Amino acid sequence: MEEKKSLIKQFGPSTFSVKNTMTVYVLTAIIFIAGIKSYTSMPSEAFPEIVTPEIYVGTPYPGNSPLDIEKLITRPLEKEINGISGVDKINSTSVEGYSTIQVKFNFDVTPDEALRKVKDKVDAAMGQPDFPTDLPADPNVFELNFSELMPIxxxxxxxxxxxxxxxDYGEYLEERIEDLTEISKVDIRGIDAKEVRILVDSKKLESMQLGFRDIAGAIQNENMTISGGNLLVDGYRRNVRVVGEIRDLDELRNVIIKSEKMQLVRLGDVAEIEFDEVERQSYARQYGASVVMLDVFKRSGENQ
Structure with missing residues (x-):
């Protein structure tokens, strides 16, 4: 009678796990901790930032027709930019007095590299003998960051x-939010902007031998904050500021515009001063009621 031989099948990973349980526990813990750390540090946004290497070149040349702008500005710049490696597409617009060129790069080109390459080519084009030398300003080469154009x-x-x-509360909240490192800026809308109106009595001004420049100079001198140096206190050096900003209408009325023979002529003596609302630039409403709105813009590269 033949003796049956027992055959034991083994699977490598399972056998290793059974024989080395402590090692498996340690590896599992390491993978778990690394996963949590990666999850918490992973950038997350409701509207992810799409970085596109897209560069714009804007060149003003007032007093020239679109045809002249294309011939003198746009084509010479395009000719140089066409020689850049990695360019995907070039779009240009020539209007009266202004040239705009949009340069799209392949995604393997970083925005910084694209900006540098375009700037170099623009400088090369400006060095050509046929390029206009009477531009009011050099061509503006810039990158549009679309992530900072829309509020989050x-x-x-x-x-x-x-x-x-x-x-008042909106302006306070605006300052607090802008202190956050992730925030680029905060715009406030729906408020009435005010300006100070100074109605000068020209007859009184003339009788006191004063002019409008005297009033403007006096207000400018009173409405400024200057450095007062520094002060050593208990071994610590402190900066000193002399605050002279005008904060209300009464301070403005008391601004001295002339001092002669112990007599002071104040701004309120020759002018009426009042607040005046400027034309509204924006309106904000919610369910038909006026509100104050804050638009919060995030900084590029930060989590939302």
Whole structure:
């Protein structure tokens, strides 16, 4: 009678795991911790930033027709830019007094590299003998960062408050949000901008032998903050600022514009000073009610 031989089948990874349980536990823990760390540090955005190597060249040349702009500005620049490696497409627009060139690069070209290459070619084009030398300004080579053109958040403020109160709180909140490193800027909308109107009595001004320049100079001298040097206190050096900014209408009325024979002539003596609302540039409403709106823009490369 033949004796049956027992055959034991083994699978390498399973056998290793059974025989080395502690090693498996340690590797599992390392992978788990590394996964959590990668997840928490991974950039995340509701609207991911798409980095496109796209460069613009804007050149002003006032007083020239579109045909002249194309011949004198656009074509010479395009000729140089065409020699750049990695360019995908070039679009140009020539209008009266201005030339715009859009240069799209392949995605394997970084934005910084694309900007540098275009600047070099623009400089080369400007060195050509036929390129205009009477431009009011050099061609502006820049990259449009679309991630900073649209706000990531809109904050509306409303309630049983006046618009002036909402404006004060909105400006306070604007400063606090802009302190965040992830935020590029905050725009405030829906508020009435005000300016100070100074109505000068020309007869009084003439009788006191004063001119408008005297008033402008006096206001400018009073409305400034200057450095007062530094002060050593308890071993620490502190900067000193002399604050002279005008904060209300009464301070403005008391600005001295002339001092002669112990007599002071103040701005309020020769002019009426009042607040005046400038033409509104923006309106903000929610459900038909006026609100103060904050548009929050994130900084490029930061998490949203």
């Amino acid at each position: 958040m809109n904050i509306n403020m409303s309630g049983e408050f006046s618009l002036d109160q909402l404006k």
